Amino acid sequence: MKKKNQRDYLSPLNFGVVALSLALATGYFFLYNTEVYESSRFKDSFDRPIVEAQNVPKKLAALKALQSKGLEWAHYQLVNAIKAKNTEVIDLYIDAGMRLKSRPVIMEQLIESPASWVALVERLGWDSAEALSGTFPVPRHLNTLNEDFKKVENRYAVPHDVAFKNHYLGFQKTYDKWNLDKNTLIKEVQAMCGGNVGCRTKSARGILAEYEKSKPLAPKKDLILWQDANVTLISAATLLGEASIVDYLNEKGATSRINQIIMSDRMEVIFEVSPERKISYPKGITVKNLKPVERQVGQRTVSRF
Numbered sequence: 001m002k003k004k005n006q007r008d009y010l011s012p013l014n015f016g017v018v019a020l021s022l023a024l025a026t027g028y029f030f031l032y033n034t035e036v037y038e039s040s041r042f043k044d045s046f047d048r049p050i051v052e053a054q055n056v057p058k059k060l061a062a063l064k065a066l067q068s069k070g071l072e073w074a075h076y077q078l079v080n081a082i083k084a085k086n087t088e089v090i091d092l093y094i095d096a097g098m099r100l101k102s103r104p105v106i107m108e109q110l111i112e113s114p115a116s117w118v119a120l121v122e123r124l125g126w127d128s129a130e131a132l133s134g135t136f137p138v139p140r141h142l143n144t145l146n147e148d149f150k151k152v153e154n155r156y157a158v159p160h161d162v163a164f165k166n167h168y169l170g171f172q173k174t175y176d177k178w179n180l181d182k183n184t185l186i187k188e189v190q191a192m193c194g195g196n197v198g199c200r201t202k203s204a205r206g207i208l209a210e211y212e213k214s215k216p217l218a219p220k221k222d223l224i225l226w227q228d229a230n231v232t233l234i235s236a237a238t239l240l241g242e243a244s245i246v247d248y249l250n251e252k253g254a255t256s257r258i259n260q261i262i263m264s265d266r267m268e269v270i271f272e273v274s275p276e277r278k279i280s281y282p283k284g285i286t287v288k289n290l291k292p293v294e295r296q297v298g299q300r301t302v303s304r305f
Contacts, residue, residue, distance in 0.1 A: 041072070042067075042070060042071065042072040043067060045072045045073040045074060046063055046064075046066070046067040046073050049063050049073055049096065049097070050063050050064065050067075053096075053097070058095055059095060059096055059097055061095075062091075062092045062093075062095035062096035063096045065092050066089070066092050066093065066096060069089070071089070073096075073098075075098065075100075075101060075102075077089075077093070078090065078093045078098050078100060079100070079102060079105055081093065082100070082105055082109065082120070082124075083105075083108075085113070085116070087123070090123060090124070091123065094123065094124065094125065099124075099125065100124050100126065103136045103137060104136065104137045104138075104139050106121065106126060106136055106233070107136040107137065107138055107139065107231070107233070107236060108139050108142065110233060110236055110237065110240075110242075110245070111138075111142050111144050111145065111236065111240065112142070114237070114240060114242045114245060117245060118244075118245065118248055127252060128252070129252055129253035129254055129255065132233055132249055132252055132254040133232075133253075133254045133255045133256050134232065134256055135230035135231055135232055135256070135258075135259060135260060136230065136231060136232070136233060136236070137228070137229070137230055138229040138230070138231055138236070140228075144240070145229070145231070145236065145239055145240075148239050148279065149226045149229055149261060150226070151279055152226060152261050152269055152271055152279065153224065153225060153226040153261075153263070155269075155279075155281070155285065156224060156263055156267070156269050156285055156287070157224045159285050159287050160222070160224055160265070160287045160288070163287045163288070163290060164219070164221050164222075164290060167219055167290040168218075168219060171216060171218060171219055171292065174216045174292075175215075175216045175218075178211070178214065178215060178216055181211075182207065182208070182211040185207055185211075186203070186204050186207050186208075189203040189204075189207065190203060190204065216292070216293075217292075217293035217294075217295060218293070219290065219292070219293050220293075222264060222265040222288070223264060224263060224264055224265065225263070225264040226261050226262075226263055226264070227261075227262045227263060227264050228261070228262040229259070229260070229261045229262075230259065230260045230261075231259045231260075232254070232256055232257055232258070232259060233245075233249055233254060234246055234249045234250070234254055234257060234273075235257060235259050235272070235273040237249065238273050238274075238275060238277055239273060239277060241277075246275075257272050257273070258270055258271075258272060258282070259271050259272065259273065265288045266288075267286065267287060267288050268286075269281070269285065270282065270283045
């Protein structure tokens with residue numbers, strides 16, 4: 001009997017059979033899986049809320065209206081409606097008892113749609129002093145405030161550069177002492193070898209190998225960039241030049257004007273924004289405490305000598 005080789009298994013006919021099988025399996029899944037074809041997962045997500053809302057007509061009507069639209073009883077659907085400016089769906093989710101739990105969405109809408117922002121937060125029930133206070137994460141995909149955050153980044157970079165320069169000077173002194181001690185020992189041992197070339201070569205190699213174990217490692221400067229910003233709504237509205245929103249927030253009693261930016265070296269910068277849009281640093285600038293580079297277990301260096 002003839003034995004099949006690898007080429008027989010990789011023939012176009014076999015590939016065709018595999019492709020047809022996958023197509024049939026995929027078709028069966030989408031045609032006969034009710035969850036996919038009939039969106040039963042979306043419909044079923046309303047079962048429990050509808051049962052619980054039997055004695056609350058307004059809530060019950062909103063739930064049934066959402067279900068009839070083919071939506072899901074899920075928080076992300078409310079977020080999608082907010083981003084799409086779909087006030088009808090937003091109102092239905094709110095009437096049905098869902099509450100927005102995403103602070104970044106509130107900040108995102110302030111930056112992207114300040115004209116309709118007050119109406120939105122009131123529609124969402126976020127119009128209390130407690131809800132409007134504190135800091136809100138600024139989504140990274142938005143760049144409207146990047147110029148202001150760049151100012152904070154540049155302000156932090158100055159003392160960071162000074163700290164790194166001093167740190168490197170400290171390393172250089174340590175390295176120079178290490179190098180001097182190494183070369184001094186080599187000279188002393190070679191003097192003892194006299195004219196014996198083999199002795200001089202072998203002793204120098206031994207000293208170099210031993211000293212490499214304690215060779216100071218040069219520090220590397222961090223690339224300083226701002227990473228994450230957490231800003232109060234009042235500060236954001238001020239930087240955006242939205243005076244009416246600032247007045248609204250003050251009327252509502254929103255508090256806390258302290259803002260935070262995390263830098264790429266994971267240090268925190270605290271800043272305030274004045275009504276004139278000037279940025280200040282009430283706690284000053286604290287840079288990272290730079291330490292000597294520690295040698296990893298098994299790490300080796302190559303001597304320059």
